[in-house]
Amino acid sequence: MSNRELPLFEVFVRSKRGLDHRHVGSLHAEDHEQALEYARDVYLRRSEGVSIWVVKSEDVVASQEDDVETFYEPMEEKTYRHAMEYELPPEIKNM
């Protein structure tokens, strides 16, 4: 069996109750069930988590490099969206 035949999965681990799942890496597995087991063996050997999500990498829709102009650059010109743009009245000491 070679890895080329096995689909890739992204692994998300919740390290403690109350925290969010965080992306920790990826792995190859036959299906979701096996991906969960491998995630346990590969990423949780030292009690790193209490919950695992696995998602097929092909199901992740990611923004592309060419999206930069339309997605992110317009925000850089809208500095008024940042609190630092505003001068605080002197009465307010701490913000």
Added chain:
Amino acid sequence: MNDTSKFALALGDDALTMGQRLSEWISHGPFLEEDIALANVALDFMGRARMFLSYAGELEGEGRSEDDLAFLRDTREFTNLLMFELPIGDFGQTIARQYLVDAFEAPYFEALCNSKDETIAAIAAKVVKECRYHLRRSRDWVIRLGDGTEESHQRMQDGIYEMWPYVAELFEMPEYETRLAEQGIAVDRDVLRAGWEKEVMATLAEATLSAPQDGHAIRGGREGVHTEHLGFLLSDLQFMQRAYPGLEW
């Protein structure tokens, strides 16, 4: 050695030989993820071996440590079941052995958690969680390979045939173990047979595999009568201590 010491030694030898065999897969696994997973299982068995062998040495009271028991005994003094010492073969054979053993061990160690010997019960409580995971993994693989391609089916079926004659030994009790079971320290293995058969037959059916029909059984491990494979396993395992006695690092 008293009965409990022999019992701990036998369970320790089972774990040590299985751990050693599984560790032979390290860097030879079919792919990276499975390589790591197999190594994890190997480590579980090694951890179990340490606990049982330490306890066997402690009960014996002659100052033998877990290392002395692991590295300085010869084949006839090892009392592991034969199935545990067999070569890893191909991946199908490794999985066949693992599944047949895991299907026995998960309920076995669950029952052993109630041992009247506190140390045995405590070791069993730690081990049983690992066994349940091992079983989940190996059952999954038997079904995947058995109900997979023509080649994976054939290899998985060959593995089951290869291991089958060694299954009977899982349910045998040497005299000392029977005495311990009567005292509530060990577990009557035969009681677990019906559950084991139900579990294994259901899995084989789902995997489109079959179990051999003849009752041919190979035995002798608990009396120290082993296959020719154990000597090779021990020469790998014990080389450093034999070549450099007392070596520590």
